[in-house]
Amino acid sequence: MKRVKLIVAYDGTNYAGWQQQPNAVTVEQKLNEALTDLLGEKIEVIGASRTDAGVHSLGNVAVFDTDTRIPAEKISYALNQRLPDDIVVQDSCEVDADFHPRYCDSIKTYEYRILNRKFPMPEHQRNTYFVHHKLDVDQMKAASSYLVGPHDFKSFCSIHAQVKSTVRTIYSIRVSKEEDIISIRISGSGFLYNMVRIIAGTLIMVGSGRIKPEQMPQILAAKDRQKAGPTAPAQGLTMIGIEYL
């Protein structure tokens, strides 16, 4: 028996998110089907980030246990033959039996992309959120700096989420603009439900002049979801990768 770790990239457009669920096609389900078919054993992966419907990934992590004699490094190649084109395993390797993708300490990185121009551009349609009024990137940068560090992010968490603590640590936020695309790249110890999309939605309000950067401490202190901006749409969000410590 060995435990195998996969790095999984996907275009989330056609999936109802990561997590297996009845009456919907999910990334986890496609992986389980392909692995079960490849290895001839019933496989159920454990995913690191259970991304929502429409969210993309360059490097989500999943593990599973198997008795196969296929070397772990070879699994990626054989698995990609059995997966649809919009899910591609980037790497497979053996890990310790006690490695767990959610419970081991890690730095997770997400990126939210905004296409900011007069008209949408088809080539960016699937993985950006289109905003046509001009956003002030400097104001968005200024606002983002208030979020770095350990904070209670209750104001940035969807209200139906049930978690013991809403304290999380953001290690870095980088807001940058290249041509017409504004990227918000966030690394942290972990994220609450919809937290990155609510941060993105709030920074878009800042870029639009509807929230001032100096209001960010109050929004955090309020611990009230109503004080932050809207949840930005799923298609702008990409899970970049996870570094285990």
Next chain:
Amino acid sequence: MKRVKLIVAYDGTNYAGWQQQPNAVTVEQKLNEALTDLLGEKIEVIGASRTDAGVHSLGNVAVFDTDTRIPAEKISYALNQRLPDDIVVQDSCEVDADFHPRYCDSIKTYEYRILNRKFPMPEHQRNTYFVHHKLDVDQMKAASSYLVGPHDFKSFCSIHAQVKSTVRTIYSIRVSKEEDIISIRISGSGFLYNMVRIIAGTLIMVGSGRIKPEQMPQILAAKDRQKAGPTAPAQGLTMIGIEYL
């Protein structure tokens, strides 16, 4: 009566190319339908670049004549409401009645994109061509320089094309690499059928070590399609834009 010029961006994945044809959905057809619906007159656009099935565009050009009272600048907004998400008009303006998108002198720019890494990446699947063996970009750059200038590009033209002359002028070719994407950007007075894709296919052979840069003059001189590399797949090609002189 006025003549209106459109700048048209599209994701070519779901279209049988630009040009209207029976039993297939094309970009030209979608534009004609949307314009006819918007303006209440039968409209047939004239396109600058009749891109092939699967080829994308950031800035193809089309014109049409109309009696509408809608100001030319407003047409883009109303038209985008009637077009599918993968076709977006970027600009509309009035032009002289004798302006013709194909017969007026212009500099056309295309880009061919190659995703060069171990495994495909879903976010780039629709507008790159995936090559997994490592390409030598310096060799590709060296080879591309031989193509700049006026040349008889008969070796780089699909054999069923019927044109009077196969001489064309390439003003510039820039081969560059950013992360895993190699871009070949070519500007010229005009291009023969499949010319950019055959140049891309030939430069991929060079990057693979199967053709030497110094062989390029011979390939040009042969005036023989068999001497150049294969026609690279359509999905890697994007029509960037057209500058009228």
